[in-house]
Structures are given as C-alpha cells and as structure tokens.
Amino acid sequence: MASEKHRDPSGEATFPEINFMTFIMSLNASAMVNLGVLDEPGSQKKDKNLMLGKQTIDILAMLQEKTKGNLSPDEENMLKNILYDLRIIYVKEKS
Template structure:
C-alpha cells in the first residue's frame, strides 16, 4: 500500500523553510542593489585617502555633528548631544595614548590640536547648558 491509498499527506517543511529563507535573501539582495544604485550617483566624487589624519578628521566631524554644528545626514536636523560628543573626544584621547611614539610629528600635532579645540568647545557647550 502506498501513501496515497492510506490518505496520508507528506509535507516536507524543510523545503518551505528554505524557500522562505531564499525569498528573504532575494529581497535583501534587491534592497542592497537599490542602495547600491543610489550610491552610484556619488561615484564621481573622489573619496579622500584613508590614513590616520582622515580618521581623526572623521572623528572630529562626528563630534561636530553632536555639538549641533552639522545636520544629521539621515534626519537633516541639527541636534546637540554632548554625551556622545564627549565620548568621541574620549576616543580621540584614547587613540592619542595608544599611538604614542608611533605617529609622525604632523599626526601628533593634528591629534593634539584637535583634542585641544574639541575639549575647549566641550567646556563652552556644557557651560551653556547650566
């Protein structure tokens, strides 16, 4: 007697789970391609060289964003968050400590000047809130 004669229906759940997973992956891939297409508009803009100086400048830009100087790229709003600005300053300070003796004179000067400016700015901004 085969399965049809007994009235049993065999359903392989593994197959449907795999196909659901494949569907999710396909939709993720499509979403990624859409994002990739939108970024192709920016292909004409040359990216800066990646080095220690650009990394420090990137962290500085992040601090400026949290001081409220720069609009958030996602929301378009200027929002002030001194806690995150301080955390960014602390990260740069940690990098200064961890890279001591391994930086060029220019890199050392960049880190020192950046930290000085950001710390002074933080003190001014935090005193405004009082």
C-alpha cells in the first residue's frame, strides 16, 4: 500500500486519519509485502517471508474473531475479503 501523504496549510506532510479500515489496510499491505506480492517499501525488490505473512494473516483472523458483532457491514466485508485473498495467496506461495 503506497503511503499517501497530504500537506497541511504550512506545507508539512500529514497522513490520513487512522481508523479501523486504514489499520486493516496497513496490515494487509504488510502481509502482501511478506508474501512477496508487493515490493519492499523503499526498494524495487520483493522479499518473501512466509512466516511473517502467515503471522499477519493470523493477527487479522484474531481481529475478525474479537470484533465480531462490533463492525460496520463495510468493515466486516473488507476484513472477510482481505483474509480470503491473503489465505489464497499464502497457500499458492507456500506450495
């Protein structure tokens, strides 16, 4: 996930507000880097680390379980779809 910087009136770089969805997207990007799908930030290379990718998938699954019934429909669907996609990628990369 590319970090999108914004500028405040003084010209200082700022980042979008952190909420549950941006937090999940950040974890998703981290998993995608570790699964070798996205380039390592700051470089033009992919550096696969399946153990860290799996750990991030497990963290997302734990968040899904612990937040059950407390998410908006959009948050719930996004988390479900991200987990599905990451699990498919993990299985493909592991084999």
